[in-house]
Amino acid sequence: MNYLRLGVNIDHVATIRNARGGGHPDPVRGARLAAEAGADGITAHLREDRRHISDGDIERLTGEIDLPLNFEMAATDEMLAIALKHRPHAACIVPEKREEVTTEGGLDAAGLHNHLTRFCSELKGAGIRVSLFIEADKRQIDAAVSLGAPVVELHTGAYCDAETPAERSAHLERIREAARYGAERGLEMHAGHGLSFDTVGQIAEMPEFHELNIGHFLVGEAIFGGLDSAIRRMRALMDKARADASGRIGA
Numbered sequence: 001m002n003y004l005r006l007g008v009n010i011d012h013v014a015t016i017r018n019a020r021g022g023g024h025p026d027p028v029r030g031a032r033l034a035a036e037a038g039a040d041g042i043t044a045h046l047r048e049d050r051r052h053i054s055d056g057d058i059e060r061l062t063g064e065i066d067l068p069l070n071f072e073m074a075a076t077d078e079m080l081a082i083a084l085k086h087r088p089h090a091a092c093i094v095p096e097k098r099e100e101v102t103t104e105g106g107l108d109a110a111g112l113h114n115h116l117t118r119f120c121s122e123l124k125g126a127g128i129r130v131s132l133f134i135e136a137d138k139r140q141i142d143a144a145v146s147l148g149a150p151v152v153e154l155h156t157g158a159y160c161d162a163e164t165p166a167e168r169s170a171h172l173e174r175i176r177e178a179a180r181y182g183a184e185r186g187l188e189m190h191a192g193h194g195l196s197f198d199t200v201g202q203i204a205e206m207p208e209f210h211e212l213n214i215g216h217f218l219v220g221e222a223i224f225g226g227l228d229s230a231i232r233r234m235r236a237l238m239d240k241a242r243a244d245a246s247g248r249i250g251a
């Protein structure tokens, strides 16, 4: 079974900083600590309204942190110019609505196909690994393939927020099918949004996934036990889920 990378999303450190202005807590310090705790990458979403991560944070993350940066961005010319300037390891195109509390659903890669073509090709041309943050939906996966994106990240928010076990297993099944469908079409499969200690295992055990991006829960847990311990525990749960699943496959 392939290694499952953990990308730590440090947006939520910046959310706390911005509640008061000033520089504390510093998301770049969070990224440094995440690296020490075993994160394989850092994710940061520069929202158009700059509600958490700032332009200066992106500049410092690319200059001061050795881990690969996954730059989450809306498909706008402003964000494209910033990505091309900083050349992060990866750029994940996400849908954005100013008024939303969080990223409420996946990118409509099928509906926005013509609009996205130029963004995918300019990012790829600059050597940036393009990822599309989409719902677990075959139509969206087909669109990602046709746009030439090498990576998709499946939105796990609905699975994490499910209110009943039946609802949760229905979402899980959709994610499982989409992960297989995408991997069969040559896409590198990632997942993320809303994952917690309770929900990560069933996603981590799917062998198609290469990377999970997790932030909000980790920063929340950090209040009680520290960021280092939250990341190490998440990492251990991911590894256990993988080991248990490969034991089942081998048995």
Ligand SMILES: CC(=O)[C@@H](O)[C@H](O)COP(=O)(O)O
Residues within 6 Å of the ligand: 009, 011, 044, 045, 047, 072, 094, 101, 102, 103, 133, 192, 193, 215
């Ligand atoms: C796209 C995504 O899911 C992440 O960027 C993360 O959720 C960021 O947090 P906010 O949605 O609170 O901006």
Ligand SMILES: NCC(=O)COP(=O)(O)O
Residues within 6 Å of the ligand: 009, 043, 133, 153, 191, 192, 193, 194, 195, 213, 214, 215, 216, 217
């Ligand atoms: N793309 C999803 C992500 O980076 C992390 O989402 P969350 O764990 O902060 O909800």
